[in-house]
Amino acid sequence: MEVLTVKNIVRTYGRGAATFNALKGVDLTIKQGESVAIVGKSGSGKSTLMHILALLDQPTNGEVTLLGQATQTINKKALNQLRNQTFGFVFQQFFLNPKDTVLENVLLPLKIAGVPTKKRKKMALTVLRAVELENKADNLANDLSGGQKQRVCIARALVNNPEIIFADEPTGNLDSTTSEKVEQLLFQLNQTKKMTLIIVTHDPELAARCDRQIQIKDGLIVKEAV
Numbered sequence: 001m002e003v004l005t006v007k008n009i010v011r012t013y014g015r016g017a018a019t020f021n022a023l024k025g026v027d028l029t030i031k032q033g034e035s036v037a038i039v040g041k042s043g044s045g046k047s048t049l050m051h052i053l054a055l056l057d058q059p060t061n062g063e064v065t066l067l068g069q070a071t072q073t074i075n076k077k078a079l080n081q082l083r084n085q086t087f088g089f090v091f092q093q094f095f096l097n098p099k100d101t102v103l104e105n106v107l108l109p110l111k112i113a114g115v116p117t118k119k120r121k122k123m124a125l126t127v128l129r130a131v132e133l134e135n136k137a138d139n140l141a142n143d144l145s146g147g148q149k150q151r152v153c154i155a156r157a158l159v160n161n162p163e164i165i166f167a168d169e170p171t172g173n174l175d176s177t178t179s180e181k182v183e184q185l186l187f188q189l190n191q192t193k194k195m196t197l198i199i200v201t202h203d204p205e206l207a208a209r210c211d212r213q214i215q216i217k218d219g220l221i222v223k224e225a226v
């Protein structure tokens with residue numbers, strides 16, 4: 001089953017003389033349960049593509065279809081709901097709320113989705129255990145190390161059992177032992193729950209672990225390796 005399809009995606013930033021075409025016509029189909037790595041040099045358009053796939057940004061041109069539904073016509077409220085239910089995000093620019101506890105940060109998506117208090121606490125503690133941060137549940141997010149914050153982001157991304165995980169350099173800030181654990185967790189969910197993984201990475205080993213590698217160069221897919 002196709003979960004996400006994009007056709008002829010163009011994304012132009014700026015206007016006038018400052019216009020820049022970050023994506024120049026990208027076609028991509030992602031099937032349920034796949035793990036896909038998006039690779040390429042800095043500035044090639046990986047994050048831009050991922051934001052469009054995750055419905056966080058709209059393309060200047062082209063179509064995005066999620067689970068058979070054209071996304072252009074979905075209103076803002078429904079789109080927010082759809083994102084909250086279907087996607088998990090591990091983006092570095094998605095900061096935690098520093099003044100909230102680790103637990104509060106992780107259960108936020110469940111709160112938004114209206115999951116009852118007791119149940120959401122239990123679910124959040126389960127994913128915190130998976131990233132080995134259960135003992136930090138009541139700490140302020142601000143008081144964690146960089147790698148621990150990254151793992152909190154990962155726990156938050158996983159807490160609502162999303163169909164698709166979008167991860168932009170998920171292990172970029174982690175030491176090799178921790179990043180191995182995080183990768184194991186992601187691929188385990190991919191295998192056992194058929195969670196679709198879309199990962200932007202500069203790490204060739206992580207990319208090689210995925211079912212497919214999409215290489216972006218100057219805003220175009222230049223190579224697809226299986």
Ligand SMILES: Nc1ncnc2c1ncn2[C@@H]1O[C@H](COP(=O)(O)OP(=O)(O)OP(=O)(O)O)[C@@H](O)[C@H]1O
Pocket residue numbers: 013014020022040041042043044045046047048049
């Ligand atoms: N808001 C913006 N306004 C103007 N140009 C932008 C904007 N965002 C990104 N760009 C440009 O679009 C191009 C693609 O950016 P993008 O963030 O997608 O790159 P990337 O492949 O994710 O790079 P990196 O590996 O460094 O994260 C870059 O040349 C960047 O300068």
Ligand SMILES: [Mg+2]
Pocket residue numbers: 046047048168
């Ligand atoms: Mg990027």
